[in-house]
Amino acid sequence: MSLFARGRPEEPPTETPGTGGVIALRDVVRDYAGPPPVRALHGVSLHIADGELAAIVGPSGSGKSTLLHIMGTLDRATSGQVRIAGRDVATLSDAELSALRARSIGFVFQEFFLLEAETALDNVADGLLYTGIPARDRRLLARDALERVGLGHRIGHPATKLSGGERQRVAVARAIVGRPAIVLADEPTGNLDSRSSEEIVGLLEDMNRDGITIVVITHNPEVADRFPRRIGIRDGGIEGDATAAVRPDAPDASRPLHPGAAEGGEP
Numbered sequence: 001m002s003l004f005a006r007g008r009p010e011e012p013p014t015e016t017p018g019t020g021g022v023i024a025l026r027d028v029v030r031d032y033a034g035p036p037p038v039r040a041l042h043g044v045s046l047h048i049a050d051g052e053l054a055a056i057v058g059p060s061g062s063g064k065s066t067l068l069h070i071m072g073t074l075d076r077a078t079s080g081q082v083r084i085a086g087r088d089v090a091t092l093s094d095a096e097l098s099a100l101r102a103r104s105i106g107f108v109f110q111e112f113f114l115l116e117a118e119t120a121l122d123n124v125a126d127g128l129l130y131t132g133i134p135a136r137d138r139r140l141l142a143r144d145a146l147e148r149v150g151l152g153h154r155i156g157h158p159a160t161k162l163s164g165g166e167r168q169r170v171a172v173a174r175a176i177v178g179r180p181a182i183v184l185a186d187e188p189t190g191n192l193d194s195r196s197s198e199e200i201v202g203l204l205e206d207m208n209r210d211g212i213t214i215v216v217i218t219h220n221p222e223v224a225d226r227f228p229r230r231i232g233i234r235d236g237g238i239e240g241d242a243t244a245a246v247r248p249d250a251p252d253a254s255r256p257l258h259p260g261a262a263e264g265g266e267p
């Protein structure tokens, strides 16, 4: 069995059982002070269950990235309640929030955000910097994660010498190396050709089959249509929330995909 499959050397205490991948927002408002002031989200309620795979779609400027940043605890709501992995983030200090993020959430962005001079291995190992895992184990886990995304043959390559699709696979490896319960992706295929996009979406689906809750912002209707749930955002609010028929290969086909959707603003 690989080191990756065994999980991290020291498993931290978990939150309430079964809440590791849950994202629950109630009446979330996010104001940017400006000038000019902008209300980017005005009262969003949304429940994403442990193990879901959801797309967020909507026009430019509608509030998708703002929403994702709040789900990822990179940003705090102006008002409303945000519970991530069973924790009410308003009760957590910035240090506690960083710890929750390091333990529970992986990110993938359109721009990859790799350190260009570093190797694929070091870029992925950096994803474990704030976890307390010793350097040697960080590199072993990084190697496993790179093999998992099909880049075992590019471990020593500097980021500058990788293709766009390979860079994004490194970013996916960095996102999952800490075995997070949640992966949030903001336009992960936005800079990729169709073949690389397909590979990245396939990887996200694989991760979801392993039980990771995944939320993906996408402008690509073909990508969104593949996901079991699509959440539409317009003008800072939810304008639609559609769940496809449960796929037989979904992580837990016996359970409703989003039991809290009734509070989620579905028109």
Ligand SMILES: Nc1ncnc2c1ncn2[C@@H]1O[C@H](COP(=O)(O)OP(=O)(O)OP(=O)(O)O)[C@@H](O)[C@H]1O
Binding pocket: 032, 033, 034, 038, 039, 040, 058, 059, 060, 061, 062, 063, 064, 065, 066, 067
């Ligand atoms: N730091 C900021 N300060 C002020 N206004 C902001 C800030 N960030 C975002 N906004 C505004 O908030 C609104 C929502 O922005 P957001 O980035 O969430 O949109 P988006 O749906 O992700 O758009 P895109 O598809 O173009 O990425 C926009 O009107 C934007 O101009």
Ligand SMILES: [Mg+2]
Binding pocket: 064, 065, 066, 186
């Ligand atoms: Mg955005």
